[in-house]
Amino acid sequence: MTATRAGFVAIIGAPNAGKSTLVNRLVGSKVSIVTHKVQTTRFPIRGVMMRGQSQVVLVDTPGIFAPKRRLDRAMVKSAWEGAGDADGIVHLIDARHWTGHGDKSEDEAIIARLKEIGAKAILALNKIDLVERSGLLAATQALFDTGVYSDVVMISGLKGDGVDQLADMLAARMPEGPYLFPEDQSADMPVRMLAAEVTREKLMLRLHQEIPYQLTVETETWQKIGKGGVKVEQLIHVSREGHRSIVLGKGGQTIKEVGTAARKELSEILGVPVHLFLRVKVSERWQDNRERFTAIGLDFDA
Numbered sequence: 188m189t190a191t192r193a194g195f196v197a198i199i200g201a202p203n204a205g206k207s208t209l210v211n212r213l214v215g216s217k218v219s220i221v222t223h224k225v226q227t228t229r230f231p232i233r234g235v236m237m238r239g240q241s242q243v244v245l246v247d248t249p250g251i252f253a254p255k256r257r258l259d260r261a262m263v264k265s266a267w268e269g270a271g272d273a274d275g276i277v278h279l280i281d282a283r284h285w286t287g288h289g290d291k292s293e294d295e296a297i298i299a300r301l302k303e304i305g306a307k308a309i310l311a312l313n314k315i316d317l318v319e320r321s322g323l324l325a326a327t328q329a330l331f332d333t334g335v336y337s338d339v340v341m342i343s344g345l346k347g348d349g350v351d352q353l354a355d356m357l358a359a360r361m362p363e364g365p366y367l368f369p370e371d372q373s374a375d376m377p378v379r380m381l382a383a384e385v386t387r388e389k390l391m392l393r394l395h396q397e398i399p400y401q402l403t404v405e406t407e408t409w410q411k412i413g414k415g416g417v418k419v420e421q422l423i424h425v426s427r428e429g430h431r432s433i434v435l436g437k438g439g440q441t442i443k444e445v446g447t448a449a450r451k452e453l454s455e456i457l458g459v460p461v462h463l464f465l466r467v468k469v470s471e472r473w474q475d476n477r478e479r480f481t482a483i484g485l486d487f488d489a
């Protein structure tokens with residue numbers, strides 16, 4: 188019998204690079220929320236990939252950018268911490284940024300930091316479905332010349348191109364050792380937190396401008412009811428009265444749509460009927476409240 192392998196791989200990158208999409212694909216189920224907006228992921232999320240005799244615990248991290256607010260600082264700090272403890276690092280880059288479309292300064296800042304800490308990362312050039320093949324070679328060369336990468340793969344986390352190759356590469360790199368999680372477990376997020384993330388995803392998809400960034404979702408109660416179902420009550424903390432009325436929408440229409448979408452997805456994930464109740468509360472200073480940070484594993488003092 189060949190020995191088993193197991194370890195952690197951190198997926199880091201600029202906001203919106205496609206980290207959560209990639210982690211979900213590698214794991215084979217949705218463990219991390221995805222939106223078209225930047226700064227969707229707020230704290231490191233682990234998803235487990237089985238590949239042959241290897242178990243790779245993927246750590247999806249918040250996007251790395253120049254942080255200003257306390258929440259941003261905590262998010263970015265947690266991303267680097269995720270990388271520090273890992274057996275491997277994948278730096279995911281939106282290929283468009285290096286083929287003349289978009290801004291590569293955030294990627295460059297990450298490269299500088301990788302250099303500083305002396306890490307060797309795997310470069311995964313992502314979203315290749317959106318760029319001309321001809322531009323990719325020069326982009327790859329420029330990135331490889333930075334000296335911070337051991338390997339390069341070109342992938343589309345969304346469509347799946349190159350993802351098997353990346354999975355094999357990661358599996359082969361894990362140190363020998365016993366599995367860290369049961370083989371049939373794909374994530375380790377407490378179900379209450381997962382439920383809050385699902386609702387936050389629907390809010391991010393439905394709301395605009397700064398509102399999604401100024402709110403947080405908390406699961407208050409979780410109660411088993413008949414026929415295997417659950418009753419879930421959640422509180423959406425917003426930072427201003429004006430935001431509350433926008434989240435509610437005319438005649439409560441917005442919150443109703445968000446609730447329906449979240450309930451459907453949560454029922455699918457859990458495989459049981461879910462009764463979801465949402466409330467919106469103005470908590471002006473939730474971003475100055477230590478408890479709101481520790482609840483999602485972020486460092487309030489970052």
Ligand SMILES: Nc1nc2c(ncn2[C@@H]2O[C@H](COP(=O)(O)OP(=O)(O)OP(=O)(O)O)[C@@H](O)[C@H]2O)c(=O)[nH]1
Pocket residue numbers: 200201202203204205206207208209220221222223224225226227228229248249250251313314315316317342343344345346
């Ligand atoms: N076309 C294309 N779109 C992609 C690909 N990977 C991700 N996306 C899209 O990019 C957007 C951002 O994806 P996420 O997975 O949320 O990105 P992220 O890096 O986790 O973002 P943050 O959590 O905000 O840092 C979504 O709209 C995805 O559908 C890809 O390979 N091709």
Ligand SMILES: [Mg+2]
Pocket residue numbers: 206207208219220221227228247248249250
């Ligand atoms: Mg993400």
